[in-house]
Amino acid sequence: MDEATGTGLPNRPGAQRMRWKYLDNILTRHGPFTDPDWEPGEAAIEGLARAKLLGAGGLGCEILKNLALSGFQDIHVIDMDTIDVSNLNRQFLFRQADVGKYKAEVAAKFVEKRVKGVKITPYCGKIQDKDEEYYKQFAIIVCGLDSIEARRWINATLVGMVDDQDPDSMKPLIDGGTEGFKGQARVIFPTMTSCIECQLDMHAPRAAVPLCTLATIPRQPQHCIEWAHIIAWEEERKDITLDNDDPEHITWLYQKALTRAQEFNIPGVTYSMTQGVVKNIIPAIASTNAIVAASCCNEAFKLATSTNPFLGFPGTDNYMMYTGDESIYTYTFQHMKKSDCPVCGDDNIARPLQVDSDFTLQEFLDSLAERPEAQLKKPSIRSQEKSLYYQFPPDLREQTRPNLSKKLYELVQNGEEVVITDPAFPLTFKYKLVFK
């Protein structure tokens, strides 16, 4: 049989298909776990070539390489960042000479050159720049984003896109994240299975040090650095916008912190620690990124080809937690969808939130940033009856500002529902305030 007289697929000609010899063993053979109705061969190969995928975020290098070598041919990539020298220890598509260039562009060009036949379309910007129309074109979205905010945004957007009448509007989201030797890979079928918002409390933010500790009784080197960062800069260099990447600025903070630490006999302030605290640096290594990104892409491959069961199928495991510092440990489980999830839950259910009725509205709003189940930084709030506080527009803000110093019990009833919005998210959060 002459293989070159194929179906006109880009990879069909014999020599080209020789390249995918290994992949084709899997694509052309049944396995013990494949669906009996699954058709191996041509259809599977064709499906893989046609699927358009989106990759994004700090795991982007790994994701692009893995998708390209999984046989996907039409890949888009979004990344707003430019290359920093501290990326080079793990983001393997970048070189010293690329520092300062857009990650998405450099990565796309590199992988296109290395893996012949793959088309990679870069977009240098934020995922939030794009709308539903844009996200609609993809079969699967693979994200290795480094901010929880961006994750919640894409999650809410994909959930919002789902139209019950149109099965094609449901876009599976595969999400990976790492921190040092730890990470996770999860698959979300928007509206069908537990979403990122349902799982929000699995990623609790670190508790902030109280301001009074920083101002009056520092005990740790980090307290001195935070003092320099939050208080001293405001006092002494208010007119200069702090730039975390400006060595002069970091040096200034470092010296301020060091002087303060000496005053209180606190050892341990270093330049590197100053940088870490100010920029909130999370350790990141090549190995964990490789593990988590490959796990995400393995799920994308299984999902797109049906060559094996994948994580995320409703009613099955959808989350793999990974820990690599003490031996190797993974925990793969099914995270359950929450009926009171503000993103994918029942519209009529408000999530109960325990609050101290003695809190002022200001204190309550501040606490929302840290509460694992909320994590909202710029909340506006209204009760069923009135606007309690609005960040925007300015005149409404002025009008509602006096409420900030009022106690919660003066503003709402125990068990009353409130609606909170935050500019970072395209949705409203419904909470039921339960007094402690």
Add this chain to the structure above:
Amino acid sequence: MADLPPPVQGPTAKEKKYDRQLRLWGATGQRALEESHILLINNGPGVVGLETLKNLVLPGVGNFTILDSAVVSEADLGVNFFLEEEHVGGSRAEHTCNLLKELNPDVEGYFVSEPVESFLTNPDSLKPYTLIIVAAPIRPELLARLSEHASASSIPLFYIHSVGFYSHFSIHLPPSFPIVDTHPDPETTSDLRLLRPWPELVQFAEEKTKDLDNMAPDDHGHVPYVCLLLYYLKGWKKSHSGQPPQNYKEKTAFRDLVKNSARTNSPGGGEENYDEAVAAVLKSLNPPEPSSAVKELFKDPECLLVKEGASAFWIIAHAVSLFYTKYGVLPLPGSVPDMKARSADYIELQNVYKSKARRDVTEVTESVRFLERSIKRSTQIEEKDIEAFCKNAAHIKLVRGRPFHVMNAGKTVQWGERAKALAQNLTFQDSLIPLYIAFLAYDTFTVSHEKDGLDNPPRTPGDTDTDADVEQVTGIAFKIADDLIKEAGASIEESEYSEMKTWVGEYVQELLRAGGSELHNIAALTGGLVSQEVIKVVTEQYVPVDNTCIFDGVKSKTSVIRV
């Protein structure tokens, strides 16, 4: 002159580049990485080994060498990222080495295109390497020879196999592989010795809680919780015939006592230091017992009898065990968690702990020096090593490395003292031991199906006649499982046994479906795992896999077993 502002030590170019990893393994770990020379013996499609190297070149391993006699084929381009079209027909060792080197100019890379058979005929050929990684498939006599070399020269040896959606790797470490810097979770490491306070701590607590009831509100709210707990413990002991809270019931009663002693008329409605004290009761009112692993260590023959030529680790271990025998506790780690307190009080408290820790180190050091003299050690163990040992004594790990299974035709697998535990696990729902057995059967098949008696690679099961091969490999796998059950003397229920056989059969089928192929994602994931373990072994930090890890990419699960 002494008051000059300290010079600003901005980071060096290297520190900038490696910043995100230096925060994990520090400058000492980095140095160890840079001093190593990794040999990759690459076989098969050759992806998993290169993906491993990628994650070692990026963080700055000193040197690597690729030994690979394969010629680049068209099929390599669809699975291997470190090859390009124009390399087809060339040496795979050479081209992959060059493209890997591009990742990091600080790394030296070498290649050898010679077959491993002839490479190993030179007895010195393995000498330059500090760690060896072998990617399957490889002929068993060669793997056995590498294993002998690993044993003889105490060089860590990794054996990796990635096929289709599955992979596994085994690590052969030296028989005594201690790790001092295990990086335990900071939550678990605080050791405040509240039940065994020493005079200076008692005195400090008494000073800070003097006239506690009549303290001004601001003072009362800033007494460090360590002092509060010691204060209330003293009161408790008086009414409990000198005993601290013994069990859960008493501890919760004690916790309530502390909770109810907090003032409620403060501006914030409570006191943070009391909240902290209450939260600390259950976890810090335990006698400071070393873990069973550390007690095991003290009973080890190498620790009990330190002989001439003993390593620094065993000498310090012996000295610390003497300390433990004398006092019933390990040397004090000396760190204090952050707590609500005035700056000066907290610093003073820190110093109380630090100076006790230093005294403990001094005492251990004296024993170390005595031992050094008695075994006529020519060099002194560095103080910082003794200090590090004392600081982390409760979390020290000793891995007893051992050779992994090398399959040989006609020979049964010896499971030894691991047989019982593994046979027991064999029938667990989530066990990946059936997958490991499938891999062993896969290796056995390749041994017995060599294409010729010469240097050609063995035949890959599933490459052409899958069904026939599945039948054979399944048969081999069943025999391995039966032998394991027999060796363990285990009795397994019929229903469990047949279920286990179903699993083994399915694993074999899925393995052979790949026909020896590597899937890039599985190779990349496994390469991530292996490189992580290489880094742990090279830096002697964190805790490595002991000794076999299995990955199931269908279910997205891993499992670690000791074989």
